Amino acid sequence: MKKSLVGALFGVLLLGATAAPATALGDTATSQHTAKVKPRAVSFAGTVALSNCSGSVVRVPNSQPTDPALVMSNGHCLESGFPGPGEVVVDQPSTRSFSLLNSSGSKVATLRASKVAYGTMTDTDVSLYELTSTYQQIESSYGIKALELSADHPTQGTAISVVSGYWKKIYNCSIDGFAYRLKEGEWTWKDSVRYTSACDTIGGTSGSPVLDQATGKVVAVNNTGNESGEECTDNNPCEVDENGQVTVRQGINYAQQTYGIVPCVGTGNKIDLSAPGCALPKP
Numbered sequence: 006m007k008k009s010l011v012g013a014l015f016g017v018l019l020l021g022a023t024a025a026p027a028t029a030l031g032d033t034a035t036s037q038h039t040a041k042v043k044p045r046a047v048s049f050a051g052t053v054a055l056s057n058c059s060g061s062v063v064r065v066p067n068s069q070p071t072d073p074a075l076v077m078s079n080g081h082c083l084e085s086g087f088p089g090p091g092e093v094v095v096d097q098p099s100t101r102s103f104s105l106l107n108s109s110g111s112k113v114a115t116l117r118a119s120k121v122a123y124g125t126m127t128d129t130d131v132s133l134y135e136l137t138s139t140y141q142q143i144e145s146s147y148g149i150k151a152l153e154l155s156a157d158h159p160t161q162g163t164a165i166s167v168v169s170g171y172w173k174k175i176y177n178c179s180i181d182g183f184a185y186r187l188k189e190g191e192w193t194w195k196d197s198v199r200y201t202s203a204c205d206t207i208g209g210t211s212g213s214p215v216l217d218q219a220t221g222k223v224v225a226v227n228n229t230g231n232e233s234g235e236e237c238t239d240n241n242p243c244e245v246d247e248n249g250q251v252t253v254r255q256g257i258n259y260a261q262q263t264y265g266i267v268p269c270v271g272t273g274n275k276i277d278l279s280a281p282g283c284a285l286p287k288p
Contacts, residue, residue, distance in 0.1 A: 047166040051214075061152050078211070094123065165224065
């Protein structure tokens, strides 16, 4: 998980990255698919910065204005540390704070969690925090709307933007394809999104929402990449196909799909792992 700033990696990435302009935008994707899409104006509105990662205020299609808002990031960004293989965190008290950004990337508010509603690094790499504020309160106070999670599986070739609240940087590229299994150290993730090379994400971009440029909806959450070409080690995930064939793609980065979260969010924005269609790992 090269995107989290922890341990020795924290010092290396933080020192290396601060020399670059924090507000620089990523290169514009040049794939044929991207050229055909008239993208919505992707911005930082609705994204957040965590102490060590990125994230976003998200809603599902059935979320109500009076529901407590949710912030999505990675499971490996939890303040309690990396969940082990098979570990699922639910309904754990939290007072974590998040810096809410507007469209230009300026901080407009500090949001606070009431609990970790869900978190895991098994099959996927996601955390969902329930906030003390509702969507209505956030929008009326700061003019910021939540980003909507798409209920549909993304498609290869889709033009996407990875929006990092931590670095205030947007990476534009396309979905290159999907990894049947993505293995990194102890962890294995299913049906991961592989970016084209233009999304050269770095430490601190963990948890960034991945937006479909055509719809503006969230289709994945950014989480890792192969740094040095090693096979299936920490910071060097490898792809494993249905036949067990291993492929290493040095310099290529990945995200975990989020459409599977949608069936698991019930009335009042509560996580319901027993809901029909919910396939998120259970404790």
